[in-house]
Amino acid sequence: MLVGGLGIIVMMGNITLDVVLKVFWNAPIQGTVEISSYYYMVAIVMLPMALVEYDDEQISVDLLFNHFPDWLQRISLLITFFATAAILSVMTWRTGLDAVRAFKVGEVVMGSREIIVWPARCMLPLGFGLAAVAALLRAVLLVQGKPVTKLHDTESAA
Amino acid sequence: MTMLTIGWLGVASLFGLLALRMSIGIALMIVSFIGIASMLNLTAAFGIVSALPFSFIGDWSLTAIPMFLLMGFVAANTGLTSGAFDLLKMLLARVPGGLASASVGACGLFAAASGSSIATTAAMSRIAVPEMLRAKYHPSLATGVVAASGTLGSLIPPSILMVLYGIFTEQSIGQLFIAGVVPGLISALIYMGMITVRCAVNPKLAPRTAEPFDMRRFLSLLWSVWPFPVLIMGVLGGIFGGFFTPTEAGGMGATLAVLIALLRRSLTWEAMRAAIRQTVVATSSIFFLSIGAIMFTRFMGLSGVPRSLTNAMLAVSDDKVVIILMVAGLFVILGMVIDSIGLMLLTLPILLPVLEAADINLIWFGIITIKLLEIGLVTPPVGLNLYVLHSALSGKVKLGNIISGTTWFIAMDLLTLILLIAFPALSLYLPALMAG
């Protein structure tokens, strides 16, 4: 979350500085496009993913779910958590292999400068992996009978 | 099992998983992975995991989304835009649903700066919706109006979607841009008309303020209004002045919002920290869902579902109007589960020869296509605008409310579509004029 937040601010600063330097001195910061896309964005999306999952901030539809009886809700949630952990493990595994491969070949992207991207690749397995763990933790909390869903009922529907 | 069967089964299982309250992104990923593994093989399914997420997140144009979200959060958390809305509330006190109509206008204006519907929604949702909620507007109206008006982002130039359509069909991007102006305005006006009528009939939707017009308050409000127009004009002016591109505009808009807040001495540490946190959570959850969505689009493409449905619908008749209506039905149905760019790319190769055989003007068809793809942006389960709005409001309004609020606007979109189909001149008059 902290790194993600830092990513947001640094990206804003970098894009702004790039534009200002381009407009006034015709001297852009080469690599802004590549660094923003591959580093800042990947950090913003991947690193907070586990917290987003843990805090039940991922987007879901509870139209039908809200009408389920309590026991069915708990079963649904349990299935959901395990399925989430399973698919995220798949994603972790494969993006992890990709990161290793990228590291081995020293993966770069070619913009107006060559930018090394393999460190950015490492953020994918990290993000997916931690999110998988978060899903499992929620399963444990559920079994222990603790609340695992955030009730979005703060609004006052007039 | 044929691939087609697997494809349809996949769609059905998607809805099943969603009913369990599985997060939409996860459900899309699971169905795509299992679907592709059973159609091709496990290597290909793993291949999709390695081919898509990294290059999707690493797409430069998408940086505008978190940046515009940040701009909106900063503006909202530091109260930059409250002044403008207070003034509007006073001026539009007698107009039913005045703030909602004003939001349509603001979205339309912002659409002229942004090339993407999602970026437009990202920027406007946090600015406009809380102000409407503060004025006791019904949550579904307050959110529906921004979710729908955000789609003006692709209809009013510039528009990434139109650029892609232009490249794909070899039509002039400039002509498409000009052709989108009137339909964009019509869409906005029809939205406003619907809002006014609904709120007049049912004042509970948008309570009218009893506040009488007061010159002194008007003047004091006038002074607090400036940040909102400065923000919007700064972004618009920067693009039209050639200082930055619509993608860079995101970062510039966010910086501008921070600078204005600093100038007004309203930028507290807490406000900034909250804005950043909200931006990060919203971005992460939206992109997580989108990764699922682009995987699902590949699964659909490989299964041949869009192809077979397109062929089936085109087989009905070769009459111009019937073809257009069939395409409309096709895009509305497939638009529920396939993202807009993917839908366009998967169906156009089949549609183009048929359209040309029927001598259908491709600029006109392009505008209709964009409008239809925009409807797909606000239909669940793959309706990104809904989720951008949901995330931008940090879950304060239920998704169900956003969806039901949007249905009224979709109905209006269908009305706009009927007009656009019935009167091609609405799209084609301006381009013809410009071409001499």
Next chain:
Amino acid sequence: ADYNANHFFAERHSMVRGPYVEFAKKVAEETDGEINFTVFSAGSLLPPASSLQGVRDGIAQVTYHAGTYTPSELPIDNLIGNMAFYNTDPLVMAFASTEFGLTNPAQLAEWKANGVVYGGGYSTSQYFMQCNTPVRTLADIKGKRLRMAGGAWSRFAEFVGAVPVSMPSSEMYTGLDAGSLDCAVAAADALDSFSLKDVVTDMNTLAIGNYYAGFEWGYNVAFWQSISPENRRVLFNEMAYYLAEHRIAFDKDVEKAVNSAKENGMAVAEPDQALKDALAEFVVADEATLIANAKDRGVKDPEAILTEFKALVDKWDGLLANVDTTDVDALAALARSEIYDKLDETTYGVY
């Protein structure tokens, strides 16, 4: 059987129209439906940066790949792909790079290491500066913001004092329109296919290389092993044909686009001598950079590879001087007799 073919250009582009859409039809006919490609265009199956990976994993059985997306995976291909200024005749480069890709042992080992069977190459037409302001002299180009394809192109921009800008192709139009960009450097069919003629007022005829890195057809290894040698020969023959066909179609599209842009009022200007000289100087100076980059990425003896590639370029420069370069069949016959007929379909690509 049904297979997937992937290209990230739009379906009507000359590099997809013939070499993928028509190619797929012909292959299906000639193999009696044993090989039936479904064409996915415009990146609807694989994003441009992932096409190499995607064909290796079998998401597609054949794909186009722009080599500069994967400089670390394909260092040799990038070494020769960045030689774009050595000879700027696209026909020569398409044929020479195809022969190189199919026969050079080091290059073949590189394809194999990346899990792909190289089928054939391509070349875009020449890259030109398409600008919203006159750029005719070396003095004009100083400080101009040019949208570049990266690599050698960006180095050239800096060499002449211009500012290389990275920007997705979908933003070229708005960039030139609003003025955040001065020139797009691309094949001139972009005047039509990217509608640049609406916003471009000046084109400079200085040929800034052409793009041919990667491959037009790269096959999934398991797919290639699974098909019969006879069907491989069908693919060879059709690739030879469309190698020639796409070049002629591409140039025709360029001519059409330039003509209609001229009617729209676009000025076409020659570069001044200083600009031409600068390009010539750059080409000589950049070779050292290319060799150094290749060495950094572990290519053994890049000098020798360059020498071999240059020899092929010179060979094709000579061969193509004696044919009617507007005759697809004559060019295709040459591609077959000089390249594809010499390959053994029972062993080629059988790893």
